[in-house]
Amino acid sequence: MDALIKPLRGSKPSDVKSNNVKPAGFSPAQLDPSEFLAAVQPNRQRPSRHEAEGAIRTLLSYIGENPDREGLLDTPRRVIESYDEIYQGYHQCPAEVLNRTFGETAGYDDFVLVRDIQFTSQCEHHMMPFYGKAHIAYTPVERVVGLSKLARLTDIFARRLQTQEHMTAQIAAAVDEVLKPRGVAVMIEAEHTCMSVRGVAKHGAMTFTSRYTGVFRDNPTEQARFLSMVRG
Ligand SMILES: Nc1nc2c(ncn2[C@@H]2O[C@H](COP(=O)(O)OP(=O)(O)OP(=O)(O)O)[C@@H](O)[C@H]2O)c(=O)[nH]1
């Protein structure tokens, strides 16, 4: 558990010398929560910022551009800065945000649902955005977590290269592992730009994924209540 509470990496995204980051491989059968939370592989050499900006110059040349023309001179810097932002989840610890809980709940024992948590993530196949809403419910045992922390948790996993299935499972595993509730339900609905602005080019197609544990998995009534509240 200690390893989950500590930040995944000690370094900031802007550090020049630090370990490389890489999402763990995912197979749907992989149910060990610690696997979901250990999302980075330490001890890999991370390229310097200068090298990363050089890679963007290479890409600019590849698409047929002149990286030395005035309008593109600062583009490699901007792109790497935007990468630091949209991939900052590799440097944040899911367990840390869920650690602060409150015990004065006057015996509240129903589930807590935070619906419509908007997020943007990046698909790991094309490095293109997918975006939508996450709905997260859990049935607390004595202590509850601050509501904003479920949104922060969503962002931590969204700000990594993802598949929607992996992100759904990771959120559920993190809540399960850290809060140890009676059950967790996570549903994500999202549009993938790799499917709308390129390739098959189907605008508006929405993908739904869900993951249930504990009472939401075992009790059809709880699952139905969750679904009806998510649908509003
Ligand atoms: N299951 C899953 N698939 C995804 C996700 N994001 C993107 N994909 C899909 O990943 C697949 C990659 O397929 P490939 O055939 O390897 O790549 P591609 O030639 O670019 O595929 P097309 O998108 O069909 O042009 C595509 O079908 C994408 O729609 C996701 O979150 N989950």
Ligand SMILES: [Zn+2]
């Ligand atoms: Zn994609």
